[in-house]
Each structure stands twice: as structure tokens, then as C-alpha cells.
Amino acid sequence: MTGKFITFEGPDGAGKTSQMKRAAQALQEKGYEVILTREPGGTEIGESIRSILLDPQNRMSHRTEALLYAAARAQHVEELILPALQAGKVVLCDRFADSTLAYQGYGRGINLNLLNIVNSLAIGSLKPDLTIILDLDPQVGLNRIRNKRLAVAGETEDRIEMETVEFHQRVREGFLSIALQDPGRYKIIAAGMDEDKVFEKVMACISGVFS
Numbered sequence: 001m002t003g004k005f006i007t008f009e010g011p012d013g014a015g016k017t018s019q020m021k022r023a024a025q026a027l028q029e030k031g032y033e034v035i036l037t038r039e040p041g042g043t044e045i046g047e048s049i050r051s052i053l054l055d056p057q058n059r060m061s062h063r064t065e066a067l068l069y070a071a072a073r074a075q076h077v078e079e080l081i082l083p084a085l086q087a088g089k090v091v092l093c094d095r096f097a098d099s100t101l102a103y104q105g106y107g108r109g110i111n112l113n114l115l116n117i118v119n120s121l122a123i124g125s126l127k128p129d130l131t132i133i134l135d136l137d138p139q140v141g142l143n144r145i146r147n148k149r150l151a152v153a154g155e156t157e158d159r160i161e162m163e164t165v166e167f168h169q170r171v172r173e174g175f176l177s178i179a180l181q182d183p184g185r186y187k188i189i190a191a192g193m194d195e196d197k198v199f200e201k202v203m204a205c206i207s208g209v210f211s
């Protein structure tokens, strides 16, 4: 495997999408071939599963939720991520297996060992070279999202964003606990600063992967 696999994690509204777009552009300017993708999603099947997962009309059991995220991930890895890495590309992925541990594990309360098994069924031995966790008070993130939604008529909150602040607080703490387990792979960046400052730190972490 010659490519690089970099994942972005953190609470909703932490700035992952914005930072990833800038990082992709910076890397492309340096001559790297970059794939920008997201979970759940990244493939036709994954995007269909995403609509089911995020639809606020769906009353879904926690176990169904965990398995659907993993199903979307399995397709994503096989159809898009592994082939891109084998072709030497840089894959930037908006959320990956750690989101299942944080949201379905720390958030919903599903046993973490079980989730690790489900994740390994979905991803095999694939491991990101770097995982950037954009850390933010979840209330600030949710307010950012609400302001963004207000700007787009007709957009409403998705099924996960509608969860309680306490749920999102557990998710945040979950990400921080996960990061402690492998400080070499996880880099935590405080995401409450302005976008340019966060971006400087993001690029400093990414540079480490290529040195």
C-alpha cells in the first residue's frame, strides 16, 4: 500500500468538512492525487445507507444504527478507499471507524468490544496513517450547524444532530478517550479558534505523515 489514509473526526460542526477541503487543495498544489470522501457515504450504496441513517423520520434501534454505519463503511473501504490507496493516492476521509466508537459506543452505550469487532469486519486490517480530531464544545458545533442551516432554506437537523447535548458531550469525551490509546496516530486540535489558525495546525499534522 503506497498511499496515505488520513481521517478527520470530532463532534458535529467542528469544522471537518471546511478543513478537509482546504487540506485537499493544499496537497493537490504540492502534486499529490487526493480523494476527498466521507462516512457514511463515499459510494452509491453508502450514500443510500446515509439517507436512511440521517432521516429524522426513522425510529431506529441502536444496534441497527451501528450495523448500518458499518455496512456503509465496508462498501466504502472495498470500493473506494483500498483501490485509491493501492494507486498511491492520498485519501482524506470525513469520519471513519472512530465515529462508530464515539457515537454508537460512548454516545449510545453499545459495548466497545462489540463495536471493535463490527469495525474490524468492515475494515479488515486497514488503519489510518493519521486521525485528526477537531475538538470543540458540542453546543458551539451545533450552533454553527444551526446557523449554516438557517442560510439554506428548507434544511433541517438530521437524526443524529437532533440528539441531546448530553449525548453530544459523551461523544466528545469519547473521542478524547479514544485518542489517548494511540497518541502516535491521533492528533487533537482545538477547533474553537478561527479557521485559518485551525488550518495551520491541520497542515502541521498532515506534514508529519509525509516526512
Ligand SMILES: Nc1ncnc2c1ncn2[C@@H]1O[C@H](COP(=O)(O)OP(=O)(O)O)[C@@H](O)[C@H]1O
Residues within 6 Å of the ligand: 011, 012, 013, 014, 015, 016, 017, 018, 019, 144, 145, 148, 191, 192, 193, 194, 195, 196, 198
Ligand atoms: N473555526 C471555525 N470558526 C467558526 N465557524 C467555523 C469554523 N470552522 C467551520 N465553521 C463553520 O461551521 C459550520 C460547520 O462547519 P463544517 O466544516 O461543515 O463542520 P463539520 O463538517 O465538522 O460538521 C460551517 O458553516 C462552517 O463555515
Ligand SMILES: Cc1cn([C@H]2C[C@H](O)[C@@H](COP(=O)(O)OP(=O)(O)O)O2)c(=O)[nH]c1=O
Residues within 6 Å of the ligand: 011, 012, 013, 014, 016, 017, 038, 039, 040, 069, 094, 095, 096, 097, 098, 099, 100, 101, 103, 104, 145, 160, 161
Ligand atoms: C461515520 C459515523 C457517523 N456518525 C454520525 C455523526 C454525524 O452526526 C452523522 C453524519 O456525519 P457528518 O455528515 O460527518 O456530520 P457533521 O458534518 O454534522 O459532523 O453521522 C455516527 O453516529 N457513527 C458513525 O460511524
